[in-house]
Amino acid sequence: MSELQRTPLFDLHQELGAKMVPFAGYEMPVQYALGVMKEHLHTRAAAGLFDVSHMGQVILRGESYEAVAEAFEALVPMDVLGLGEGRQRYGLFTNADGGIDDDLMFANRGDHLFVVVNAACKEDDIARMKAALEPSVAVEVITDRALVALQGPEAEAALARLAPSVAGMRFMDVATVEIAGADCWVSRSGYTGEDGYEISVPEAHAEALCRALLAMDEVEAIGLGARDSLRLEAGLCLYGNDIDASTSPIEGGLVWAIQKVRRAGGDREGGFPGAERVLREMAEGAPRKRVGLVPEGRAPMRAGTQIFAGAEGGEAVGVVTSGGFGPTFEGPVAMGYVTAGFAADGTNLFGEVRGKRMPVTVAKMPLVPANFKR
Numbered sequence: 001m002s003e004l005q006r007t008p009l010f011d012l013h014q015e016l017g018a019k020m021v022p023f024a025g026y027e028m029p030v031q032y033a034l035g036v037m038k039e040h041l042h043t044r045a046a047a048g049l050f051d052v053s054h055m056g057q058v059i060l061r062g063e064s065y066e067a068v069a070e071a072f073e074a075l076v077p078m079d080v081l082g083l084g085e086g087r088q089r090y091g092l093f094t095n096a097d098g099g100i101d102d103d104l105m106f107a108n109r110g111d112h113l114f115v116v117v118n119a120a121c122k123e124d125d126i127a128r129m130k131a132a133l134e135p136s137v138a139v140e141v142i143t144d145r146a147l148v149a150l151q152g153p154e155a156e157a158a159l160a161r162l163a164p165s166v167a168g169m170r171f172m173d174v175a176t177v178e179i180a181g182a183d184c185w186v187s188r189s190g191y192t193g194e195d196g197y198e199i200s201v202p203e204a205h206a207e208a209l210c211r212a213l214l215a216m217d218e219v220e221a222i223g224l225g226a227r228d229s230l231r232l233e234a235g236l237c238l239y240g241n242d243i244d245a246s247t248s249p250i251e252g253g254l255v256w257a258i259q260k261v262r263r264a265g266g267d268r269e270g271g272f273p274g275a276e277r278v279l280r281e282m283a284e285g286a287p288r289k290r291v292g293l294v295p296e297g298r299a300p301m302r303a304g305t306q307i308f309a310g311a312e313g314g315e316a317v318g319v320v321t322s323g324g325f326g327p328t329f330e331g332p333v334a335m336g337y338v339t340a341g342f343a344a345d346g347t348n349l350f351g352e353v354r355g356k357r358m359p360v361t362v363a364k365m366p367l368v369p370a371n372f373k374r
Contacts, residue, residue: 007053008146008203012210016221024119026054029223036225040327043192043230044368047152048222049213056122057142057200060113060133068113071137072106075128077249077272079259083108088172088187090257092249093125098277099245100252101128103237107174107187114174114185116147116198118239145185146206151196151230153371154218159197162212166197171372180209191227193234193370232333233326235292235365241303242290242321242335248274250281251337253290253365258282289343292365293320293334293351295358300324300332301351307338308350311357317342320351328368335365 004027013020018029029051031039042048062068069080076091083089088107095101102121107114117125129139150159160167163179169188177186182205190196201209213219228238237243243252261267264279272278295301300323307318318338326333334351342349345364350357 005054007051008206009051009053009148009210012207013051013221018221018223021224023224024054026119028054029221031223031225032221034220036223036229037327039220039222039226040229042220043152043194043222043226044328045152046218046220047150047154047158047196047216048192048226049210049219050149050151050222050227051146051210052149052198053146053206054119055147056117056119056125057145057147058115058117058126058129059109059140059142060115060129060137061111061140062137065108065111065113068137069108071133072113073262073268074271075132075273076106077258077262077275077278078106079261079268080106080113081268082259082261085110086174088174088189092254092257093128094249094272094274094278095245096273097246098248098274098281100239100243100247100249101125101245103239103243105187105189109174109185120240142200144203145200146203147198147200148206148210149190149196149198150213150219151190151192151194151222152218153195155194155196156373158213158216158219161216162209169197169373171195171374180205180212182209184209188373191234191236192230193236193366193368193372194230195371195373228322229324229326232322232324232335233329233366233368234370235335235367237290238322248278248281248286250278250286251288251290255282285340288318288337288339290321290335290337291343292363292367293323293336293349293360294363294367295323295332295334295351295360297358298332299353299358301334301353301358301360305334305336305351305353307336307360308352308357309342311350317349326367333367334360338362
């Protein structure tokens with residue numbers, strides 16, 4: 001794995017006994033001594049600390065926030081201009097065909113826009129932003145900060161010991177907060193369905209911050225394995241699995257992320273790549289839809305499992321894109337795509353596992369209720 005990159009917390013992962021695996025060009029911890037099951041359950045019950053420093057962190061600066069926001073709206077179907085200062089929003093880079101080239105988070109930081117993109121896509125995303133926005137908007141790639149996520153119902157109590165002001169933050173608030181002597185960029189958000197925070201911390205202070213949190217009884221280090229099962233129970237997409245360049249936001253069940261001002265009839269209708277397809281599907285419906293899936297029994301249905309309407313014969317009506325065991329759900333969980341006529345909650349279908357068709361039911365996501373701080 002010598003050609004892989006390492007995050008600023010690599011030495012700490014090794015000290016903690018992490019099993020390291022290649023992920024998005026980095027050596028990342030997939031699990032620690034607790035194991036995936038216990039790490040998952042600990043995050044749901046207390047607080048888990050995740051290293052997400054492989055993600056891309058980018059600052060966009062221009063003459064004003066409004067100028068930056070207006071330019072950025074040409075790349076995403078979201079309301080960037082209307083985002084309040086100190087607030088964050090989920091976004092999508094769409095392509096000319098109306099597919100999703102990446103999903104991301106962006107925040108109004110007063111005089112600039114802060115953008116966090118997926119690790120596997122960050123080089124393409126940065127090139128996209130530079131090509132579309134420069135020179136009127138400067139694209140500043142942050143290379144000297146780590147990014148960690150503290151997730152779980154006791155995340156607030158843990159982080160507030162180090163920085164009491166974080167207790168007053170709401171879901172999707174962002175703020176600059178001094179934590180353990182470092183200026184941190186904190187958002188109340190995450191990727192588990194639980195309450196929690198994502199913290200951009202100067203690289204030189206990252207290990208000390210993590211050690212301060214891990215010294216608390218309620219905080220454990222959590223790897224990619226539990227991160228995946230947590231987000232799957234929460235109905236959250238993994239880019240490259242559940243959404244990709246061919247998937248429209250409508251197929252992906254992400255209509256909620258497109259604010260009214262960018263929809264048909266809105267003050268800034270369209271104006272983003274692939275708007276024709278996206279707005280048409282919003283009006284007429286998409287031919288397929290991302291749904292939650294609950295297999296019968298205990299055997300998981302993994303990504304790639306074909307979905308059929310009947311126990312025998314017929315063409316596939318869908319496919320599983322993510323699947324595994326849900327420790328909190330206490331059974332197998334999955335998500336995938338089915339044709340629109342089979343997407344209603346409660347629809348009984350069949351997944352073909354090793355040549356045998358097994359019952360699976362379409363279920364409303366999230367499969368485990370969200371626990372965000374509103």
